[in-house]
Amino acid sequence: MARPPRNPRDTATSKGKFTRRGLILGGMQAGFMGLLALRMRYMQVDQADQFRLLAEENRINIRLIPPARGEIFDRMGVPIASNEPAYRITIVREDAGDVDEVIARLKELVPLDPAELERALAEMKRSAPFLPITLADRVTWEDVSKVAVNAPALPGITPEVGLSRSYPLKEDFAHVVGYVGPVSDYDLERIEDPDQLLRIPRFQIGKVGLESKMEDQLRGKAGARRVEVNAVGRVMRELSRREGEAGANLQLSIDHRLQNYILARLGNESAAAVVVDCKTGDLLGIGSAPAFDPNLFVRGISVADYRTLTENDHRPLASKTVQGTYPPGSTFKMVVGLAGLESGEIGPESTFYCPGHLDVSGRRFHCWKRGGHGHLNLEGALRESCDVYFYELAMRIGIEKISDMANRLGLGVRHDLPMSAVAQGLMPTKAWKREVRGEEWRIGDSVNASIGQGYVLASPMQLALMTARIASGKSLEPRLIKSINGVEQPVLGDVPLGINENHLRLVRKGMYAVSNDRRGTGYGSRIISETIRLAGKSGTSQVRNITAAERRAGVTSNADLPWNRRDHALFVNFAPFNDPKVAVAVVVEHGGGGSSVAAPIARDVAMQALFEGDPPLDIYPAKDREKISAQQERLREMRPPEITERKSRA
Amino acid sequence: MSYLEYTVKTVPSGLRKIFYVNWPLALLLTAVASVGFLMLYSVAGGSFNPWAEPQMKRFALGMVAMFVIGMVPIWFWRNLSGVAYAGTLVLLIFVEFFGTVGMGAQRWIDIGFMRLQPSELMKIALVMLLAAYYDWLPTRKVSHPLWVLVPVLMILVPTYLVLKQPDLGTAVLLMAGGGAVMFLAGVHWGYFAVVIGAAIGLVATVFQSRGTSWQLIKDYQFRRIDTFLDPSNDPLGAGYHITQSKIALGSGGWAGRGYMQGTQSRLNFLPEKHTDFIFTTLAEEFGFVGGASLLILYALILLFCISSAMANKDRYSSLLIFGVTTTFFLFFAVNMSMVMGLAPVVGVPLPLVSYGGSAMIVLLAAFGLVQSAHIHRPR
Known part of the structure; x- marks a missing residue:
């Protein structure tokens, strides 16, 4: 690059210009650097506190520590729901x-x-x-x-x-305790202001049963640890830690041995049995069969397993003890009898004549005994479960008095139990029918209700409670949770029912006759021990009538009908008669006759509860002992060894 | 050799040149680079690897290059200006087609021991060519439109290529650096007024083009501008860099958190903590005192260079020194504005401090030219 010769004057001017422009440019640079310095001062000195705070927030992260879920024990302290290391x-x-x-x-x-x-x-x-x-x-x-x-x-x-939830007793407490499962979006939507803990992936919360109802107590409180994290969330170190609060431990009123026995005794039936302590109202056993293994749900049940459960016509998922309501059948007759006595309509010796049927406004109502019972007083009517006696009585006192008595005995009332889907049952009144059905109450409705049919519905738990109230004369309330974190929960309803004790005694006498009089419907399932006498009442509630067409086709008894149309078998009892300790209700769905199917189960369950294990054989009538012994043997084999072991220690 | 119009006799020769090296400048460069080593050691969590040690090696290499270049007479470099520019332009076109794209932007060629970014070289080559051009051009023609058009094209061609890479930061630096040389050469004020006016118009047009079929810059570039204007818009996305950078810088306070105590950089909240955002680490750990000290070091470098340029009677030398100095200034001014939230994130490293091979060596080579001009100045 050759350059033409340069004019010295030219050079001088250009140099002067360069100096001027250089000073301008240099000045601009210096000015900009001053600006940078000012900006730096503003951020680092004037606003330093604010940025420090932001930096802390960046760095510190709060992580939740999930608390240990409260454990659930039976009344002996045996774990029912525990947390096991997973x-x-x-x-x-x-x-x-x-x-x-x-x-x-x-x-x-x-x-x-x-x-x-x-x-x-x-x-x-x-x-x-x-x-x-x-x-x-x-x-x-x-x-x-x-x-x-x-x-x-x-x-x-x-x-x-x-930690993961585990139910060591498997099926036995499936319907009582329920199960836990990972929080779902559906759960989160339902809960207002959800606990932060629920945001932890796969955090377990109660889904059904006690686990769900007592969720707040069982869950506990989250702990927290402050950790220093880097930009991508990696924990660099822990700065501080506050342990959470473990959930409350619950002790149930239920005896796991009895519960296990109930499930084993009910076997393959679709049935429910409830045992109530007559002194406290404690639920000693509350079993619904068939049951399911709640552990399956904790792990996440497979589609095939779930289908097996839902397609079973014995409905293993249903909690029949509190959720299932059944026409109580003849077990309702104590209610009607008491209502009659309390109203003064009948006395101990008042009798009605039973010709085997009663015609009411052009419709004939039959007694179960076609030939009739003849003249009967209340004791006799209960003993032989005469229908006509109660038809007559109901017509005289009216449905309102019966309903009122039923409510006092705990039927048609919602009891506050921490279990899922606790049913209220139904005790119809005139107002109820007008409101719900839009029809007037008819006398025939009262007649039907008098034998626990028609609109009357009760759950097995309510029937057991009714029996316990009759036996004790106290207004007991069912108690499922004995203590929370070692704090004994109050026994509710330790107050008199307000029913004349003589009237109660009459009804109990009738129940005694059911089980101990040769003519009683429960005589076949009696106990012969002098100190332990059973008092009970059978019930057979119709699912539907045998139609005329069926009768013509030769169907005369339940055994001829398909399973799901057979009668429900019911039995309630309490024992010992002289000093009632336990009251039992058994409902066998489509089981047939109450006295033949439900009564033996109720007897065995009651004896098991009284003896806290297999009762001695000599309390049974001699002719039954061999059968009972074989049954005890069979059931013992069915039960898991750890339970029999625990029992032998106790 | 036109240089001979000045007396060459006084120009030192041989090893005596050592005494004429601008030693304060060399010392200041070493000081700034040392700040870089210190910070790279810190962000690596107190380790020479993976950044501090390679950086030191490159600095040593760069210093050697600086001295070697400095020993070679400036007229040699001036005569080479055209070749340097043409060669760099060829490289720039070459990488356009064959280069490797890293980090979604700059293109480079792997030449074995380092990655060469031709766009880095171009910053210096452009300054060399423009200085040579104005050295050759009679001064009265400087503001003639035709003679203004030539250097404008010299600037725009590489700028266009760099912008295509796309590397907005370097493009801005090229334009501003080239413009500064033209300004120093005495081009009429009016041209700069027109260009600045046109630039404002262009910016307006670019914003107009957003979302249309003829959109002029890429979406991510728009987003960067958006988040620059309001970082809280997108605190975890594109605004993350700016927000975190400001937090780290601001939390340093007056005297900083202490060496290696910076939580923000150590915990990786800072993006690019060892390259473009290294200043935030310095500011966090040494506070305002540290940041201002670095600024003063930079200012001293500018001061020594500018005084050297002013004192140099050779037109090529003074233009070259001032051009290189201005490019250097633009580097750290843009970088610091960026980390302080005064400019959008454009990806310009902090000169001599940020980790990066080619930028460091190219910059030291450029200071070699400054040294050469200083040593071989007419006396």
């Missing part, structure tokens, strides 16, 4: 190095579910490399130890332990 195997991608290689090695040691593995690998791609991803959940201790021993060959793989 082992899982996790992998941290960045520590593992060659993930495929490590997983391949792990596969040789521990069985890995391919579907689970696929999910884990997909999750791994999405999440940060330092976050642990679960490869296998609910791993056995054996597999965990295998992994631990081979740790050097498995970089990035860690066995982790968490």
Whole structure:
């Protein structure tokens, strides 16, 4: 680049210009640097506090510590719902190095579910490399130890332990305690202002039963730890820690041995049995059969298992003791009898004549005994379960008095029990029928109600409570939770029912006759021990009438009908007669006759409750002993050994 | 050699040149680079790896380059200006087609021991060419439209190529650096007024083009501008850089949290903590005192360079020194404005401090030219 010769004057002017412009440019640069310095001063000195605060917020993160869920025990202190360590195997991608290689090695040691593995690998791609991803959940201790021993060959793989709900007694408490499951979006939507804990993925909350009803007490309070995190959320160190508060432990009134016996005794029937303590109202046993294993739900039940449960016509998922309502049938006759006595309409010796039927406004109501019972007083009517006696009585006193007495005995009333779907049952009144059915009450309705049919509905729990109230004369309330965190819960209703004791005594006498008089409907299931006498009442409630067409076709008894149209068998009893301790109600759905099917179950359950184990054989009539012995033997074998062991210790 | 119109006899020769090196400048450069080593050591969590040690090696290499270049007479470099520009332009076109794209923007060529970014070289080559051009051009023609158009094209061609990469930061630096040389050469005020007016018009047009079929810049560039104007818009997305950078810087306070105590940088809240955002670490750990000290070091470098340029009677030398100095100034001014939330995030490193190979070596080579001009100044 040759340059033409330069004019010296030219050079001088250009140099002068350069100096001027250079000073301008240099001045601009200096000015801008001054601006930068001012800005820096403004941010670092004037606004420093504000930015410091923001920096702290950036750095500190609050992490929740899930509390241990409250445990549930039976009245002996045996765990029903506990938290057991659940082992899982996790992998941290960045520590593992060659993930495929490590997983391949792990596969040789521990069985890995391919579907689970696929999910884990997909999750791994999405999440940060330092976050642990679960490869296998609910791993056995054996597999965990295998992994631990081979740790050097498995970089990035860690066995982790968490707490998971477990129900060691499986089916026995399925309907009482229910089960927990991971929080769902649906749960979160339902709850106003949800606890932060619920935001923890897979956090377990009560879904059904006691677990759900007592959720607030069982859950406990979250702990928190302040951790220093970096920008991607990796925990660098823990700054402070505040432990959470474990949930409250609950002790139930139920005796796990009795509960287990009930489930075993009900066997394959679709049935319910409830045992109430006549002194306190404690529910000693409350079993619904068939049941299901709640542990299946905690793990997440498979579609196939769930279908098996829903398609079973014996409805294992239904809690028949409190949710199921049945026409109480003849077990309702004590209510009508008491209502009659209290109203003054009848006395102990008042009799009605039973010709085998009663015609009411052009409709004929039959007694179960076609030939009739002849003249009967209340005791006789209860003993032989004469229908006509109660038809006559109901027509005289009217439905309102019966309904009122039923309510006083706990029927048609919602009891405050921490179980799912506790039914109120139904005790009809004239007003009820007008309101709900839009029809006037008819005399025939009263006649039907007098024998626990028609509109009358009660749950097995209510029937047991009714029996306990009759036996004790006290207005007992059912109690399921004996203590919370060791604090004994109050016994409610330890006050007189307000029914004339003589009237109660008459009704009890009638019930005594049912079980101990040769003519009684429960005589076949009697107890011969002088000190322990049973008093009971049978009931057989029709699901529907045998039609005329069926009768012509030769169907005359229940056994000829398909299962789901047979009568429900009911029996209520209390024992010992002289000093009632337990009251029992048994309902066997479509079981047939109350005295033949339900009575033996009610007797066995009551004896089991009284003796807190298998009763001695000599309380049974001699001819039954062999059968009873065989049955005891059979049931003992069915029950898990740990329960019989515990029983022998107790 | 036109240089001979000045007396060359007084120009030092041989090893004696060592005594004529602008030693204060070399010392200041080392001081700034040392600040960089200190910070890179800190952000690596108190370790020379992975940043501080390679950076030191590169600095040593760069210093050697500076001295070697400085020993070579300035007229040699002046005669090479055209070749340097043409060669860099070829490289720039080459990477357009064959270069590797990293971080979604700058293109580079892997030349073995380092990644060469031709756009870095261009900043210096452009200044060299413009200085040579105005050295050659008789001063009365400087403001003639035709003679103004030539250097404008010299600036716009590489700017266009860099903008296509796309590297907005370097494009701005090229334009501003080139413009500064033209301004110093004495181009009429009017042209600058027109260009600035046109630039404002262009910005308006660019904003107009948003969302239309003829959109002039990329969506992410728009978003950066948006978040610059209001970082709280998108605190975890594109605004994250600015917000976190301001938090780190502001939380430093007067004297800082202490060396290696900066929580924000140590915990990775700072993006690019070792490159473009390294100043925030310094400001967090050493506070206003540290930040202002670095600013003063930079100011001293500018001062020594500018006084050297002013004192130099050779037109090429003075234009070159001032051009390089202005480019250097633009580097740290844009970077600091960026981390302080005064300018959008454009991806300009903090010169001599940020981790980065080619920028450091190119910059030191440029200071080699400054040294050469200083040593071989007519006396």
